Amino acid sequence: MGSKLSFALLALLALTTAAHAQDKTQNNPNDVIARGEYLARAGDCTACHTAPEGRLFAGGRAMPTPFGTLYTSNITPDPTTGIGKWSADDFYKTMHSGRFPDGGLIYPAMPFASYTKVTRADSDAIYAYLRSIPAVDQKNKPHELRFPYDNRQLILGWRTLFFTEGEFKPDPKKSEEWNRGAYLVEGLGHCGMCHSPINALGGTSQSEAFKGGLIPMQNWYAPSLTSDREAGLGDWSIKDITDLLQTGVSMRGVVYGPMAEVVHNSLQYLSDEDTRAMAVYLKSISQPSPPPPARTTLSTTESSLLVSLGKTVYDKHCASCHGAQGEGKPPHWPPLANNQSIEMQSAVNPIRMVLNGGYPPGTKGNPMPYGMPPFAGLLSDNEVAAVVSYIRTAWGNRGAPVSAREANELRSAPLK
Amino acid sequence: MFARAAAFVAVIIALAGIEDAAAQTTNRPPDTMAARVEACTPCHGNRGEGTSDVYFPRLAGKPAGYLYNQLLAFRSGRRKYPPMNYLLEFLPDPYLAAMAEYFAGEHPPLPPPAPSDVSKDVLALGEALATSGDASRNIPACVSCHGPGLTGMQPGIPGLLGLRAAYVSAQLGAWRYGTRTAKSPDCMQVVAGHLTEADVTAVSAWLATQAAPANPAPVPKGTYALPFGCGSQPN
Numbered sequence: 001m002g003s004k005l006s007f008a009l010l011a012l013l014a015l016t017t018a019a020h021a022q023d024k025t026q027n028n029p030n031d032v033i034a035r036g037e038y039l040a041r042a043g044d045c046t047a048c049h050t051a052p053e054g055r056l057f058a059g060g061r062a063m064p065t066p067f068g069t070l071y072t073s074n075i076t077p078d079p080t081t082g083i084g085k086w087s088a089d090d091f092y093k094t095m096h097s098g099r100f101p102d103g104g105l106i107y108p109a110m111p112f113a114s115y116t117k118v119t120r121a122d123s124d125a126i127y128a129y130l131r132s133i134p135a136v137d138q139k140n141k142p143h144e145l146r147f148p149y150d151n152r153q154l155i156l157g158w159r160t161l162f163f164t165e166g167e168f169k170p171d172p173k174k175s176e177e178w179n180r181g182a183y184l185v186e187g188l189g190h191c192g193m194c195h196s197p198i199n200a201l202g203g204t205s206q207s208e209a210f211k212g213g214l215i216p217m218q219n220w221y222a223p224s225l226t227s228d229r230e231a232g233l234g235d236w237s238i239k240d241i242t243d244l245l246q247t248g249v250s251m252r253g254v255v256y257g258p259m260a261e262v263v264h265n266s267l268q269y270l271s272d273e274d275t276r277a278m279a280v281y282l283k284s285i286s287q288p289s290p291p292p293p294a295r296t297t298l299s300t301t302e303s304s305l306l307v308s309l310g311k312t313v314y315d316k317h318c319a320s321c322h323g324a325q326g327e328g329k330p331p332h333w334p335p336l337a338n339n340q341s342i343e344m345q346s347a348v349n350p351i352r353m354v355l356n357g358g359y360p361p362g363t364k365g366n367p368m369p370y371g372m373p374p375f376a377g378l379l380s381d382n383e384v385a386a387v388v389s390y391i392r393t394a395w396g397n398r399g400a401p402v403s404a405r406e407a408n409e410l411r412s413a414p415l416k
Numbered sequence: 417m418f419a420r421a422a423a424f425v426a427v428i429i430a431l432a433g434i435e436d437a438a439a440q441t442t443n444r445p446p447d448t449m450a451a452r453v454e455a456c457t458p459c460h461g462n463r464g465e466g467t468s469d470v471y472f473p474r475l476a477g478k479p480a481g482y483l484y485n486q487l488l489a490f491r492s493g494r495r496k497y498p499p500m501n502y503l504l505e506f507l508p509d510p511y512l513a514a515m516a517e518y519f520a521g522e523h524p525p526l527p528p529p530a531p532s533d534v535s536k537d538v539l540a541l542g543e544a545l546a547t548s549g550d551a552s553r554n555i556p557a558c559v560s561c562h563g564p565g566l567t568g569m570q571p572g573i574p575g576l577l578g579l580r581a582a583y584v585s586a587q588l589g590a591w592r593y594g595t596r597t598a599k600s601p602d603c604m605q606v607v608a609g610h611l612t613e614a615d616v617t618a619v620s621a622w623l624a625t626q627a628a629p630a631n632p633a634p635v636p637k638g639t640y641a642l643p644f645g646c647g648s649q650p651n
Contacts, residue, residue: 052492052493053493260505332444332445333445356502356503357458357503358455358502358503359503359504362506367508368452370451370452371452371454371455371503374458374459374503
């Protein structure tokens with residue numbers, strides 16, 4: 001009896017010591033700041049809150065939207081121009097409720113509809129990190145929004161339609177890893193900001209989450225993460241997904257455009273465990289989708305003329321890197337055969353890549369990426385349409401041909 | 417018997433391994449800078465010698481420091497040309513430095529001087545500005561910074577030969593209007609601010625008619641003193 005009791009006491013002591021040790025790590029300010037920095041990376045705060053050649057998190061970056069230009073805010077600890085006077089509660093309220101400390105409404109270009117899922121502990125860590133960076137005395141620029149969008153009360157309507165406040169609720173039926181991935185993708189990662197259809201009101205609805213969409217103002221198509229016909233990752237290996245997220249290149253494809261930014265500023269810094277968790281979650285949400293009917297506005301004759309010209313263009317300009325059969329030399333020269341991003345209903349991305357070329361991001365895992373040359377100056381609209389039509393239909397690819405007009409329209413799409 | 421069979425199997429496996437490794441190497445792009453900068457070649461030529469498009473400059477043989485500064489300026493958007501801004505946006509400093517070194521180390525021959533369609537008087541003005549400047553208007557001679565042979569100086573001052581008149585004229589125009597800027601003190605902005613449109617036409621035309629010197633390489637750092645401070649060429 002006595003020995004049992006002392007064993008229990010010992011065990012209790014051990015437990016308290018362990019708990020105490022854990023408290024100590026969590027309360028060590030340097031650890032909290034480091035964790036906050038990591039989480040700020042996961043949230044890609046810098047993409048918006050640091051201007052080109054600007055000081056870290058001093059804001060001032062122009063964000064063109066269909067409603068006018070927004071300027072991002074200074075989130076350094078400067079007491080007058082930054083958030084130096086904010087408390088941890090204020091910061092959490094902003095992240096969680098999309099409201100300034102005085103209750104004012106924040107424009108939803110700030111992804112609070114995703115950040116609302118962030119836990120209080122994580123919000124506090126990010127807050128602690130932002131308190132630790134150098135304060136920058138730089139006033140926020142006023143937004144330049146057109147009437148009637150300059151009226152912040154309109155945000156109330158947007159919130160009613162598109163905003164559900166609430167922290168992430170783990171699904172007890174799923175693994176811890178899956179839940180961690182879901183938390184990162186849906187919360188700090190704010191993937192749905194681009195990978196969901198954006199409607200005319202500038203919002204994304206829950207039922208449309210991760211179904212893909214054209215990114216306003218940038219004219220890149222952010223493919224669906226749920227459809228295997230697009231960027232659904234159902235038949236990707238976990239390694240290919242983590243490679244893509246961490247290094248920007250993989251055996252299945254390469255990131256360019258806005259997704260290159262995300263990998264460059266955010267995803268390459270995530271731990272192997274977190275990247276894997278995101279991959280597990282992303283793989284799980286994809287749904288096998290039946291091959292859609294290839295929709296095209298072109299006549300059969302026009303299509304076959306385009307595809308035949310396209311093969312000539314392809315053999316001359318593309319085959320030396322992407323291979324005669326579209327097999328590529330992955331991961332650096334991506335395969336085009338059986339590449340979802342080539343076959344999607346939207347041909348925006350392949351047309352843009354032919355016109356403007358591109359570099360994947362330089363990352364720790366791939367510091368000197370190979371680039372795709374821009375062909376805007378070498379190929380006519382007809383040739384661009386032809387070669388894109390060819391790669392969308394050759395080698396078993398199931399995309400539809402595109403017209404010269406579609407190619408022409410994207411020549412004027414903004415590059416930056 | 418068993419041992420021999422096992423050895424045979426082992427050899428087959430080893431061979432298969434070698435074959436796999438070989439297949440992997442040949443299935444990868446060449447591990448060279450030339451392959452990595454193919455994205456630059458449609459506009460700047462395979463070795464940075466330029467292309468038929470008169471607005472795209474030659475890169476080959478320019479000082480690496482100058483090229484690196486331009487890559488940084490295009491990446492940050494300080495130098496504005498959307499196709500370049502887009503391509504470089506997510507490339508890290510060491511990689512941009514490697515690209516600059518690559519093109520600085522390429523030496524395809526300079527193109528023959530282009531016949532000019534401007535008058536002799538205009539060419540004479542261009543020559544005077546390039547070689548002597550115009551003290552009364554605070555215009556220094558091009559040669560006072562870009563070198564007596566106009567081949568530039570390491571590490572930051574570019575040579576001015578092998579460029580088409582249209583490109584030089586467009587750049588001088590951009591400096592004048594403030595759409596092209598460089599690190600402070602921004603000497604070229606000051607100089608270009610003193611030029612008239614006629615000066616720009618003249619000096620661009622004259623530069624494009626100049627034959628390649630025997631040694632087109634930029635001169636070493638410190639070969640001559642600059643007449644004024646230059647943010648791109650710190651002392």
